[in-house]
Amino acid sequence: MFKYNCLNPIAKVGLERFTDNYKATDNISEADGVLVRSASMHEMELPESLLAIARAGAGVNNIPLDKCAEKGIVVFNTPGANANGVKELTIAGLLLASRDVIGGVNWVSSAKDDENIAKTAEKEKKKFAGTEIQDKKLGIIGLGAIGVKVANVAKNLGMEVWGYDPYVSVDAAWNLSRDVKHVLNVDDIYANCDYITIHVPLLDSTKGFISEEAIGKMKDGVIILNFARDLLVDEAAVLKAIKAGKVRKYVSDFPNATTAGQDGCIVIPHLGASTEESEDNCAKMAVKELIEYLENGNVINSVNYPTVDMGPCTDNARVAVLSKNIPGTINKFSAVFADLNINISDFTNKSKGEYAYTLMDVEAKITDELIAKLKEVDGVIRVRVVKN
Numbered sequence: 001m002f003k004y005n006c007l008n009p010i011a012k013v014g015l016e017r018f019t020d021n022y023k024a025t026d027n028i029s030e031a032d033g034v035l036v037r038s039a040s041m042h043e044m045e046l047p048e049s050l051l052a053i054a055r056a057g058a059g060v061n062n063i064p065l066d067k068c069a070e071k072g073i074v075v076f077n078t079p080g081a082n083a084n085g086v087k088e089l090t091i092a093g094l095l096l097a098s099r100d101v102i103g104g105v106n107w108v109s110s111a112k113d114d115e116n117i118a119k120t121a122e123k124e125k126k127k128f129a130g131t132e133i134q135d136k137k138l139g140i141i142g143l144g145a146i147g148v149k150v151a152n153v154a155k156n157l158g159m160e161v162w163g164y165d166p167y168v169s170v171d172a173a174w175n176l177s178r179d180v181k182h183v184l185n186v187d188d189i190y191a192n193c194d195y196i197t198i199h200v201p202l203l204d205s206t207k208g209f210i211s212e213e214a215i216g217k218m219k220d221g222v223i224i225l226n227f228a229r230d231l232l233v234d235e236a237a238v239l240k241a242i243k244a245g246k247v248r249k250y251v252s253d254f255p256n257a258t259t260a261g262q263d264g265c266i267v268i269p270h271l272g273a274s275t276e277e278s279e280d281n282c283a284k285m286a287v288k289e290l291i292e293y294l295e296n297g298n299v300i301n302s303v304n305y306p307t308v309d310m311g312p313c314t315d316n317a318r319v320a321v322l323s324k325n326i327p328g329t330i331n332k333f334s335a336v337f338a339d340l341n342i343n344i345s346d347f348t349n350k351s352k353g354e355y356a357y358t359l360m361d362v363e364a365k366i367t368d369e370l371i372a373k374l375k376e377v378d379g380v381i382r383v384r385v386v387k388n
């Protein structure tokens, strides 16, 4: 029996995937797995028993990834599961920044008592006129699941799309329209594009990616869209640039004290993935990842441990070892098995940055002695018996 704890409401269609072998608990200290959306886990006490955290969403900045890795807690996210929802809102943001639909709708509400509203509207509407997106240049920074979808739709809407991503995956490249101009230097996007949208994860290396210096290189009247994370953009610099007439509009899905209610800013209350479809997709994927890890020890879509997938265990036993990525560790594991005369029938070892994950199927029963000896190997963080 496994126990899981939901730190935020998780769509029913996902939770329904748990079989009778799973029980929900409100007490994180007895949970094997945690499901989370936006709750911040940075200040939380993480119990020793906790094996995995699945984030129903893409961004993982609410989870202390290194602390989790150090404790042998595997963190998953659900890349792509809400990409369509975020894509659709990004396109809405493009249009809302181009034409003052919001100002116009607000004007209609304020003029609701005007008996001649239709006539007045015809006089007033010039205040809310805008520009079209067709034939304008859209620069996309980050061609992951969301960036690619935005690129393809924008292309179909008649925009000229420029894409920048030094780490683009083969999968993303396959899905990207070949009409998208691939640029190798982000400065080309800054210098040429009328709209710039950022779709990269928030990491130490991407914080403040759109800096004051970057804004200085942009075209006058540029529109900047941010449906990724607020800290990717130096928003104080954006406000200065709006005042100076350099930036025409800043659209952000992340309300905060800097941008809320500011002229030139269209700030949305983090609605990118707030659709029934996205919430369902994320919940289904997060629960699937958790089940796969708890039942089979397979790691799929983790952000702090490498991908390891050996399918279900067809031998007598399976053991997983979470460790630091230290050269020579595999030899030490083999020596432990050899000393105890236990045969390993299948084996995968992968590393991701500082951490490694080793999954071993064995013919004999896993004994306390074997576990104790594996734990003694330098750099081992956790030894987990998946099947015995």
Ligand code: MLT
Pocket (backbone or CB within 6 Å): 037, 038, 056, 057, 058, 059, 060, 082, 228, 272, 273
């Ligand atoms: C994401 O990171 O997946 C989106 O921003 C939506 C969310 O945080 O749930």
